[in-house]
Amino acid sequence: MIDNNRIVKGAVIKRVIACLMIILLAVSIYGVAGKQVAVISSQCVGCGDCTKVCIKDAVVIVRGKALINTDKCNGCGLCISICSYNAIRYGGEK
Numbered sequence: 001m002i003d004n005n006r007i008v009k010g011a012v013i014k015r016v017i018a019c020l021m022i023i024l025l026a027v028s029i030y031g032v033a034g035k036q037v038a039v040i041s042s043q044c045v046g047c048g049d050c051t052k053v054c055i056k057d058a059v060v061i062v063r064g065k066a067l068i069n070t071d072k073c074n075g076c077g078l079c080i081s082i083c084s085y086n087a088i089r090y091g092g093e094k
């Protein structure tokens, strides 16, 4: 026998997951309006992981430390989430 409640619940869950994925994608592309990230130089080891995830090409390594180009950065926070050394944080408004 077909359990209609289960089918409806499954469809709702799929739509919620799809919506969350769209929101995540939009944030990574368009960023968080007005948010600015900053590098804590004393914690940065210059591994370069943040440069690999930044889709705006806004991070470079200069003399062994990450440097954010604030003109390019959209505040998406991908670099914050990838940094194993907690060396990037939201550091104010744009």
Ligand code: SF4
Pocket (backbone or CB within 6 Å): 039, 043, 044, 045, 046, 047, 048, 049, 050, 051, 065, 066, 082, 083, 084, 085, 086, 087, 088
């Ligand atoms: S991922 Fe973190 S530690 Fe590595 S270069 Fe970027 S800011 Fe520095």
Ligand code: SF4
Pocket (backbone or CB within 6 Å): 037, 053, 054, 055, 056, 057, 058, 059, 068, 072, 073, 074, 075, 076, 077, 078, 079, 080
């Ligand atoms: S928040 Fe980080 S990953 Fe996102 S655009 Fe700015 S520097 Fe690049």
